[in-house]
Amino acid sequence: MSLLEARELNVWFDLEGGGTLHAVQGVSFALEEGERLGLVGESGCGKTTTALALLGLLPSSAEVAGEVRFHGEDVLAGGEESVRPHRWTDVAMVFQGAMNSFNPVRTVESQIVEALELHAVAEGAVARARAGKLLESVGIPADRARRFPHEFSGGMRQRAAIAMALACEPSVLVADEPTTALDVMVQAQILELLDGLCRDFGLALVLVTHDLPVVAQLCDRAAVMYAGEIVEEGPMERLYHSPRHPYTRLLFAATPDLADDGAPVASIPGAPPRLDRPLVGCPFRPRCDRAFGRCAEERPLLRRVDGSRAACHLNDVPA
Amino acid sequence: MSVVLQEPVLQEAPIRSRRGIVLETIRRRPSAAIGATLLVLVLLGAVLAPVLAPYDLHKQVGPVFGHPSWSHPLGLDDGGIDMVTLLMWGARISLVVGFAATLVSMLIGGTVGVAAGYFGGKTDTILMRITDYFLVIPDVPLMIIVAAIWGPSLFHIVIVIGILLWTSTARVIRAQVKSVRERVYVKRAQAIGAGHARIVLRHVLPQVAPLLIANTVLTIAVAIFDETALSFLGLGDPSRISLGKVIENAFQRAAISTGAWWAIVPPGALVALIILSCSLIGQALEDALNPRLRVAHLSARRFRLRPLVGRGSEAL
Numbered sequence: 001m002s003l004l005e006a007r008e009l010n011v012w013f014d015l016e017g018g019g020t021l022h023a024v025q026g027v028s029f030a031l032e033e034g035e036r037l038g039l040v041g042e043s044g045c046g047k048t049t050t051a052l053a054l055l056g057l058l059p060s061s062a063e064v065a066g067e068v069r070f071h072g073e074d075v076l077a078g079g080e081e082s083v084r085p086h087r088w089t090d091v092a093m094v095f096q097g098a099m100n101s102f103n104p105v106r107t108v109e110s111q112i113v114e115a116l117e118l119h120a121v122a123e124g125a126v127a128r129a130r131a132g133k134l135l136e137s138v139g140i141p142a143d144r145a146r147r148f149p150h151e152f153s154g155g156m157r158q159r160a161a162i163a164m165a166l167a168c169e170p171s172v173l174v175a176d177e178p179t180t181a182l183d184v185m186v187q188a189q190i191l192e193l194l195d196g197l198c199r200d201f202g203l204a205l206v207l208v209t210h211d212l213p214v215v216a217q218l219c220d221r222a223a224v225m226y227a228g229e230i231v232e233e234g235p236m237e238r239l240y241h242s243p244r245h246p247y248t249r250l251l252f253a254a255t256p257d258l259a260d261d262g263a264p265v266a267s268i269p270g271a272p273p274r275l276d277r278p279l280v281g282c283p284f285r286p287r288c289d290r291a292f293g294r295c296a297e298e299r300p301l302l303r304r305v306d307g308s309r310a311a312c313h314l315n316d317v318p319a
Numbered sequence: 320m321s322v323v324l325q326e327p328v329l330q331e332a333p334i335r336s337r338r339g340i341v342l343e344t345i346r347r348r349p350s351a352a353i354g355a356t357l358l359v360l361v362l363l364g365a366v367l368a369p370v371l372a373p374y375d376l377h378k379q380v381g382p383v384f385g386h387p388s389w390s391h392p393l394g395l396d397d398g399g400i401d402m403v404t405l406l407m408w409g410a411r412i413s414l415v416v417g418f419a420a421t422l423v424s425m426l427i428g429g430t431v432g433v434a435a436g437y438f439g440g441k442t443d444t445i446l447m448r449i450t451d452y453f454l455v456i457p458d459v460p461l462m463i464i465v466a467a468i469w470g471p472s473l474f475h476i477v478i479v480i481g482i483l484l485w486t487s488t489a490r491v492i493r494a495q496v497k498s499v500r501e502r503v504y505v506k507r508a509q510a511i512g513a514g515h516a517r518i519v520l521r522h523v524l525p526q527v528a529p530l531l532i533a534n535t536v537l538t539i540a541v542a543i544f545d546e547t548a549l550s551f552l553g554l555g556d557p558s559r560i561s562l563g564k565v566i567e568n569a570f571q572r573a574a575i576s577t578g579a580w581w582a583i584v585p586p587g588a589l590v591a592l593i594i595l596s597c598s599l600i601g602q603a604l605e606d607a608l609n610p611r612l613r614v615a616h617l618s619a620r621r622f623r624l625r626p627l628v629g630r631g632s633e634a635l
Contacts, residue, residue, distance in 0.1 A: 057510055060440075088511045100503040105525045114521070115511040164507075
């Protein structure tokens with residue numbers, strides 16, 4: 001049994017002008033204890049929506065189908081009532097733009113204490129001491145605890161947000177773009193911190209990012225998302241050295257390389273398809289450099305291809 | 320812990336507290352200080368009326384419509400009662416009604432605004448349509464009707480004014496709550512398991528409180544004005560003497576044709592003074608607490624034409 005498992009997760013949003021947007025389309029993945037999974041893809045491909053769906057945090061305008069299993073228990077089945085006991089105690093989240101995830105008029109300490117008290121982990125002076133310890137574990141001196149969020153730098157706020165996520169000792173941490181909007185040095189520190197925390201606490205990590213090098217540095221496995229679905233999923237090494245989906249290959253090709261000779265970085269022409277109308281064939285076909293007849297007619301399914309999973313008709317063509 | 324990272328040490332620079340900002344704004348806008356001083360003086364006079372009032376409120380101490388003199392600086396009214404005494408006691412009732420009605424309207428307006436903004440959707444639509452409905456009702460005629468039906472009493476006046484003045488507060492608060500509830504930390508609070516009540520009280524209300532305070536002060540002015548109007552029309556509590564009642568009495572007993580201006584002008588001026596001071600304070604608070612108004616191009620009051628480039632300071 002996997003620690004955290006998404007099965008056929010689908011999310012639709014009602015659009016204001018009528019119609020629906022199929023934001024997440026049949027996403028399935030499993031996360032084992034202590035494992036680190038990267039969710040990568042370009043903007044609007046459903047990464048964040050998937051992450052929020054894992055915690056049942058989507059707005060009421062979203063319709064969710066499929067299962068999210070924690071230790072085999074479907075946590076979404078009973079609505080808010082069945083998710084709440086798992087949120088933060090089992091699966092915690094560092095939100096996108098976590099620098100803003102602090103209430104500006106309360107001290108950082110009081111907000112970490114709030115999490116502790118709401119889950120009856122600790123109270124009063126004990127909770128405050130624990131908040132200090134948590135902050136120290138992310139590299140912030142405990143005597144900063146009584147400061148207000150605006151007195152922290154961006155990197156410190158990101159650390160504090162991670163500390164808050166760790167408050168109830170979860171076994172899974174979902175981090176949504178934890179390094180975005182930070183400069184390179186601070187990014188490196190945050191990655192190092194996440195790496196250390198995962199090792200020390202045996203945390204499993206779901207890292208949502210569009211930054212491939214970040215995933216490569218931190219994660220064992222990655223799932224590449226495109227147009228709301230996972231197009232390829234497998235060990236990081238395999239994805240890099242022998243991608244089984246053209247999108248994965250083009251994504252890696254579009255990443256600047258430090259050792260490069262200065263050749264221009266490749267880009268993938270075109271834009272992802274609109275998700276408010278049914279897709280026929282492969283969603284990536286219009287941008288694919290190796291599309292053929294079948295791609296326009298039949299939608300490829302995610303299938304096992306030596307060690308990883310990929311959704312591409314090319315894998316059926318004998319090389 | 321294995322993670323030891325260097326973070327530049329925070330400078331222990333003095334932080335501008337909200338109180339500091341308020342004080343600084345008052346210094347920059349002396350009108351607020353003037354308003355506050357005036358209001359405090361009026362409040363002191365009203366609260367200490369039993370001690371400070373020079374004469375008895377119910378005793379004739381001189382001739383009817385007696386002229387101002389050294390012993391009666393503002394003259395006497397139609398019953399020969401000292402005007403200064405009357406004003407002190409009258410301001411007492413006016414202020415009580417003003418504050419109480421404001422409290423009622425802030426409770427209603429705050430609740431409606433927060434509920435509409437926080438829950439959104441159908442709740443929002445229904446509450447805002449009700450608000451619109453109250454907004455288009457002409458205040459004074461409705462107050463007159465309700466006060467006439469319910470009968471004159473201080474409590475009724477408070478309720479009538481209270482249930483008519485909450486609309487603009489509700490709209491302003493709703494808009495602010497809508498913006499606050501979309502912030503990441505509200506979602507985070509929800510994620511760590513905070514219920515609606517906790518999110519509203521701990522994370523939303525502190526953000527809209529400044530707005531509520533500024534609105535409160537401005538509403539007090541309107542409430543006092545409305546109370547005066549109702550009393551003047553004879554719909555106030557006949558047994559309580561408010562400033563409006565004083566004006567009404569003088570008006571009814573032909574103070575104008577008698578030439579007894581001192582019976583009618585001072586109470587009117589006092590009402591105007593209270594309203595003015597509340598407006599001055601309220602506007603300054605709004606300026607101080609709403610950072611958007613501190614941006615020059617968004618604030619009509621602070622907008623200044625600048626000299627054209629190249630012509631130097633003599634241009635304007």
